[in-house]
Amino acid sequence: MSMRLPAPARREQILDVSVQVFARNGFHSTSMNDVADAAGVTKPVLYQHFDSKQDLYLALLEEAGNRLRTAVAKAVASASNGKEQTELGFKAYFRWVADDHDAFLLLFGSRANRDEESTTTIRRITAETAHAIAPLIAADIEPEHQRTLAHGLVxxxxxxSRHLVERGELFDPNVLGQQIADLAWAGLRAVHRNG
Amino acid sequence: MSMRLPAPARREQILDVSVQVFARNGFHSTSMNDVADAAGVTKPVLYQHFDSKQDLYLALLEEAGNRLRTAVAKAVASASNGKEQTELGFKAYFRWVADDHDAFLLLFGSRANRDEESTTTIRRITAETAHAIAPLIAADIEPEHQRTLAHGLVxxxxxxSRHLVERGELFDPNVLGQQIADLAWAGLRAVHRNG
DNA sequence: CCACGCGGTTACCCTGGAGTAACCTATGTG
DNA sequence: CACATAGGTTACTCCAGGGTAACCGCGTGG
Structure with a gap:
């Protein structure tokens, strides 16, 4: 019953609203009617913008993934040495979580409710993040093992993040990022020494 | 069409088979008919042993959670100092993953497909694991923060594990556990120093 | 040898929710 | 001012799949 909107604006609005609804209730517990209601509109409108529920959901995942990826990539690129990369990377990650936290829940929350294709998409996003992290890890170990450690850090x-976000706790991304970066950095050096 | 079984045996068999099916396809993509087929039996039989699909699924989660918890708890209890606790704890965790790896996927795999109640259960299991880990962390920091770090280690x-299991890679729990314990131990000391 | 009960099956009901066909109406343009 | 069209709605269809009622037959004890 909200006023009429031009198509592209409506599309954006649907995307915005959907992230929240899906993040809160998960894929399967959210009906297209729920989404429509939340957008103040009726079901067929959704289908003018997205082919299917799947399609809508994947679009959300994709967008969220992009935001995450660019945030981390930018931060890491702006640093000079390994330690600084680690710090800026983690800080950027936690800042993203704090800012875009419905998106975080959508991708990694314990409600996830994923099916085949969504799972693939999320795995890809995780793998890409790990890939961006991998160079931080000493280059003189087997790449396979390097990737495993990268996934560990992710x-x-x-x-x-999940712990903090799901409990609704506030946190300062910089402080938290610094600490976790310290942990990761010192940890990696130890693995390297003992490996 | 398999032969008849006494009730308790059938119940066990259903549980065994269900873990695999649910782990592979997730909750929503698995129908009760799928489970029944996998067990070589028909749907009503399932309902003689479990009140609902939910009920069956929760039973699986609960059992898996117990196995994880006891494995880690035992290992940690058998150690004397903090460092040894960390090592034995991680080794036990990875051994559990390797042995019981359908259960791991059920609890933490990226297919999880959870709904309200299952989410709660899994959160509880994660929290319990974190709780068991928390004492490893230097006691002179705020408990809130201690818990956050514990969730990080989990x-x-x-x-x-997810990376390795989902790619079907083999690994030696002892070697892996040792490395990740090194990482965690050194990392925690660094946080403590800088904090 | 018969009956009774336990383990099992067939065949159904019924609801939730994805997706759609047909229709309506506000708005801006000639 | 009429009318084209983009934006929106009402009122369905249809089916997957959870759950169940009613029935079947093997094997064991009286």
């Missing part, structure tokens, strides 16, 4: 950040 | 192990 999981580290994810675990911390 | 995420670290989870991220590593």
């Amino acid at each position: 999981g580290l950040a994810e675990g911390v | 995420g670290l192990a989870e991220g590593v």
